[in-house]
Amino acid sequence: MKRLAVILAGSTLALSAHAVNWSKVSDSQTGSTFSLDLDSIESSDINIIDEKSVENITVSIRRTYPTQKSVTKNIAKGVKKESKEADIHHSDQQWLISCKDASYYRRAYVNYAADDKVIKSWQSEQPILTTKDFKITTPKTISRLLVEQSCKNYEQTK
Structure with a gap:
């Protein structure tokens, strides 16, 4: 069942990438x-159990990492191997956002x-989900910018 959930998450984000x-x-x-994917911003039908009157939105977010430098690592028996520091x-992530308090819940990545x-x-x-599952963003951070931009775009297309 867990594999199915991972496959569904991957296919959901992969489909949105097209x-x-x-x-x-x-x-x-x-x-x-x-x-953020402007075409992915939409109203969510997911209810937050302790705050039913709040409208939430979903959005796909992409973080592109800087190009990694190759490094040489010493592995067993003195053999050197070149590899990437990070792969x-x-x-790509899918967030559920509450514009009311600038918070989000990461649903998948x-x-x-x-x-x-x-x-x-x-x-x-x-x-x-409850409001306690959401992470409230801090002003002047990238996560707050992502939430604010998503909410702004949602309001403009509403």
Whole structure:
């Protein structure tokens, strides 16, 4: 059952990647670029059990990592092997956002290598959400920018 959930998460994000309208939101100090898919922003039918009157939206977010440098590592018996410091090229995530308090809940993600090979995927198995499951964003952070931009775009297309 867990494999099925991972496959569904991957296929959901992969399907959304075909009809995308990525809009760059910000660059981080570490060199990552954060974008959101304007075509993925929509009202969510997922109810938050302790706050039913709040409208939530879903959005696909992409984090593109800076190009990794090759490093030489010493492995067993003195043999040297060249490898990447980190294999992730980009990560696509699906967030459930509450515009009311600028918070989000990460529903799924898929990490990709540079050749678009899936490295790792995950999907939340939590059947019922409460406001405590959401992470409130801090002002002047990338996550707050992503939430604010998503909410702004949702309101404009409503």
